[in-house]
Structure formats: C-alpha cells, structure tokens
Amino acid sequence: MTTQATAAVLYQVKQPLVIEDVEVLDPGPHEVLVRWKANGVCHSDLHVITGDYPHPLPVVLGHEAAGVVEQIGAGVESVKVGDHVCSSYIPSCGRCGYCIGGQPTLCALRDSPRWFMLDGTPRFRKNGQGLHHFLQVSGYATRSVLLEQGVIPIRRDAPLEVACLVSCGVLAGAGPVINRAKVPPGATVAVFGCGGVGLNTIQAARLVGAAKIIAVDVLARKLEWAQEFGATHAVDASREDPVSRVQAIAGGGGVDFAFEVVGTQRTIEQAVLSTHRGGMAVVVGVSPAGTRLSLDPALFLQQRTLTGTSFGGGHQRTDVPMLIDLFMDGRYKLKELVTRELPLTELNHAFDLLQQGEVKRSVIVYR
C-alpha cells in the first residue's frame, strides 16, 4: 500500500528543489508515518543543496518538523495514531552504550545510513525509483515515514508551526548552554553568530542567569535581534576585532564560555581566543566538509576546553518537551523566531532569504 505526498526533491546540487507528488510506502515494523504540519528552514539543508555537505541524490530534505502520527507499523509502542510529534534527526534507541551511558544524541543508530530506513531501503518512490530520506526525517514533504526512535511525542496544545523549531535550531542552540557548558548564574558568555540558532544560545544564556551575554555578528540586523533575545552587549565583527572587544567587555582576560554558531574556521578560532584561561569554547555551527582549525596548543595548556554538541548534547526525548513547556509557560520565545511562514511551493525562495541573512527562521507550513 502507498499514500501520496507533496515533496520538495533535490535532484542535483546547486539546482532548485522540484516540488512534486511522490508515493509514500506504508511504515514497516517499528516505523511511523507522520503527516507534517510544519518544517523550519535550516542551514543544514542548505549545505546539501550547495554541495558543501555531500549526500546521495535524489533526496527529500527537511529535518526540523512537527506533525501528527497518521499510521504506525507493526510493533510500534511509543506513539499512537493522532499523537503530536517533533522529529528527532538523531534517533535514540535507548539500548546502545551511548544511550545507556547518558549520551543519547550520540546513539549507535547514527552509524547506519541516515538516508534509508534501518532495512536499507527508502519509503519514498517516484516513477518507480526510490528517493533518499534526509536524516530519516524528510520534513519537506506533506508526509514521511520515520523510525519509531526518530519521533518525540509532545503535548497536544502546543502549536505545531512553532513547535517544529525545537526539533533542530532551538535545541541545537539552547542545549549547549544547558547541557554542555552548564552555564551557571552570573557567568560571562559570548555568542558568535546571531541567526536562528545563535538567538537560542543567547536566549538560553539569559534563561540560566548569565550576567554578560556578548553577541557577535557582522550584520547589524542580527545584532538587533540578539538584543531582543537577551544579549547585554553587541559586537560588530565587520568593524572591530571581535576577540579584543569581547575580552575588553568581559574583563578578566575573556569570557567564561564562548559559543560558535557560524561554522567557519575563523569564528571557531575567535571563540577559543575570546575565552580566559580555563574557559570553554563550544562549537555549535556546522562547518562545510573539509574545514580545519589552526590554534596554538599553548591555549590548551592554559586549561581551555574546546568542545561541541550534537542536537543540544543532552537528552532529546526530554529536552524537546522541556523547551516546549517553557514556551507554553511564557518563559521561552519561539513565535518571535519566525520571520516568515511560507507554503512548500516557496521553499526555494525561503532558502534565498536564509542565504541573504534576511530571516531568523522561515517555516514551511502545510495546510
């Protein structure tokens, strides 16, 4: 049996996505079919379109989705038809050494190809040919099949068109502050890159009580957004050296924690250099394949830490509902992250806006 979906298909890098009807096969054992309500437009999808992040084609992208379970395969126990879910682009099996050891964002399921289901085949078909999934989510389609371990049930009263953002950008930005750096009240923090993800790093730093939150970007517009989301200081790196400026604002030789939310050699190095001895720099941004760093090892003899996170570096199955609870309670901004809501037919335009730095987040909404 199959159902239909409208999907955005990438056939060739650097070419527009083709919006077309595709077949969706029934979910197999321990798989679920989700009818998506919304999917946020993220840089990681763009990396595939531009070829910076090589991926088998054709592929249905999208990995920041929220929707309603429409059908379940044999043996599915953790969700039922009608449940509201966020996608989890990193599944958690609950059984491997990573999951048992408390690091479910590193789950062993990541080791099998993420463009197929676990049996090594896709659930999308067009003209008799299979289409690849993206991170086993593929939210740029009205429907897709996911692993049971790749959906996170959420409360029903949360609006799906904003809840979808938590499925990638929000948790990716906030999680490093809460889970990795464990920023304490009164800390000094710098955030390099104030787009849709960095604004969540800033917002989370504010939430946990950081004293100085120094936003760094090259676009004045993004520095304004940063202040709306809780930054106490703004540094325009197109006009001044961000490292010396951050150090001067922080005092004491630099910040306690620096978060890099751009994904370039330069900004990662700047983040490390802006910390004081013993400080921590956390990589959040996704760098193009092949990026390398150049840093003086003496920085690490001074007990600095350079680390990073996957999907917030905590427990995705509880972190996603936790952030949605904070939003529903009025303590976390999600609606303010959405600059534009667009239909799937305007997805190519949404990527243009993202590349131009025009939006915090665009969301593709299905009616």
Ligand code: CU
């Ligand atoms: Cu993403």
